[in-house]
Amino acid sequence: MTRAEIEKHLRQSRWPNPSPDLRARVLAAAPRVVGAVTWSDRVWFSRGWRIAAAAVVVGVIAIDLMWPAMATGAGIAGPQALADAQVVDDVGRDIGLPSALTAALAQQALAVDARRLAANREQTDLQTLETEGNRR
Amino acid sequence: MPHAREARRDRERLADLATGNLEALVELYDRHAASLYRHGLVLCRQSADAEDLVQTVFIKLATTGADLLGVRDAASYLHRILHTGWLDRQRRDATGARVIGEVGYTSARFAMPHVAREDAIDIARALDALPVAEREVVMLHVTEGFSFREIGRMTGVSLFTAAGRYRQGMTRLRKSFGV
Numbered sequence: 001m002t003r004a005e006i007e008k009h010l011r012q013s014r015w016p017n018p019s020p021d022l023r024a025r026v027l028a029a030a031p032r033v034v035g036a037v038t039w040s041d042r043v044w045f046s047r048g049w050r051i052a053a054a055a056v057v058v059g060v061i062a063i064d065l066m067w068p069a070m071a072t073g074a075g076i077a078g079p080q081a082l083a084d085a086q087v088v089d090d091v092g093r094d095i096g097l098p099s100a101l102t103a104a105l106a107q108q109a110l111a112v113d114a115r116r117l118a119a120n121r122e123q124t125d126l127q128t129l130e131t132e133g134n135r136r
Numbered sequence: 137m138p139h140a141r142e143a144r145r146d147r148e149r150l151a152d153l154a155t156g157n158l159e160a161l162v163e164l165y166d167r168h169a170a171s172l173y174r175h176g177l178v179l180c181r182q183s184a185d186a187e188d189l190v191q192t193v194f195i196k197l198a199t200t201g202a203d204l205l206g207v208r209d210a211a212s213y214l215h216r217i218l219h220t221g222w223l224d225r226q227r228r229d230a231t232g233a234r235v236i237g238e239v240g241y242t243s244a245r246f247a248m249p250h251v252a253r254e255d256a257i258d259i260a261r262a263l264d265a266l267p268v269a270e271r272e273v274v275m276l277h278v279t280e281g282f283s284f285r286e287i288g289r290m291t292g293v294s295l296f297t298a299a300g301r302y303r304q305g306m307t308r309l310r311k312s313f314g315v
Contacts, residue, residue, distance in 0.1 A: 006310065010259060010278045013279070016183070026191050030158060032158055037155050041205055
């Protein structure tokens with residue numbers, strides 16, 4: 001007898017049913033629980049709430065990734081940063097990240113470098129001013 | 137296995153029951169009691185014990201309250217309660233040796249499926265001789281149509297353990313027929 005035949009016979013077996021008394025017994029013994037559900041339970045267990053919570057988390061992460069790029073949008077990155085951003089972009093594509101996320105990561109790499117260059121430039125300007133002040 | 141519409145209806149009924157609506161319990165009983173009883177019969181071998189287990193499941197269901205709102209699959213949830221109830225009963229009632237004997241490998245006769253054909257009688261006897269863990273998986277998978285993932289969740293084992301028990305059970309059944 002094959003496995004399929006055994007399964008077929010098992011499916012076709014007529015199994016006994018519970019006695020009708022059991023139904024009456026269960027319903028008689030079941031206690032009535034009233035007012036056990038609060039609005040917070042409904043919110044907590046609702047699918048909409050969970051989806052909304054997940055969407056908020058994803059939104060916060062996305063804003064966190066995009067913010068540096070937006071804050072230093074006018075900054076100019078160096079050639080090394082451009083190469084790094086290209087590597088980030090390639091690796092992201094290779095491992096199958098969504099293109100939007102890959103672009104955001106590459107943008108962030110550029111933004112970090114732009115900020116570093118801007119800070120260096122600011123430092124240099126301050127030093128120049130300081131030097132000129134000393135001369136006078 | 138319940139279809140999507142039935143599963144949704146079950147969830148609605150569970151939500152009603154959570155607020156104390158006992159009519160929801162009646163509907164859930166009518167839909168799931170027979171399947172739970174078969175599961176209980178496979179575990180206990182005795183009709184009275186199986187009925188006690190089913191009763192325990194529905195009493196527990198009626199007293200659970202708000203947590204029922206979080207149940208996604210009522211059938212799996214009910215069978216899991218039954219399995220847990222059976223384990224609790226084993227721990228409570230039996231001495232350690234007896235527990236090992238019943239949970240492990242026993243070949244006591246149990247009056248399982250009422251059958252129409254000689255083949256089916258042989259299969260019932262062969263099923264009777266399986267260890268209870270294998271018997272449970274075979275019955276839940278073949279007769280009730282649960283997936284191994286669902287059975288794993290119900291019985292507290294991994295998907296792979298459930299599938300392994302099924303494979304071993306089927307091998308034993310085939311061997312008992314000399315295949």
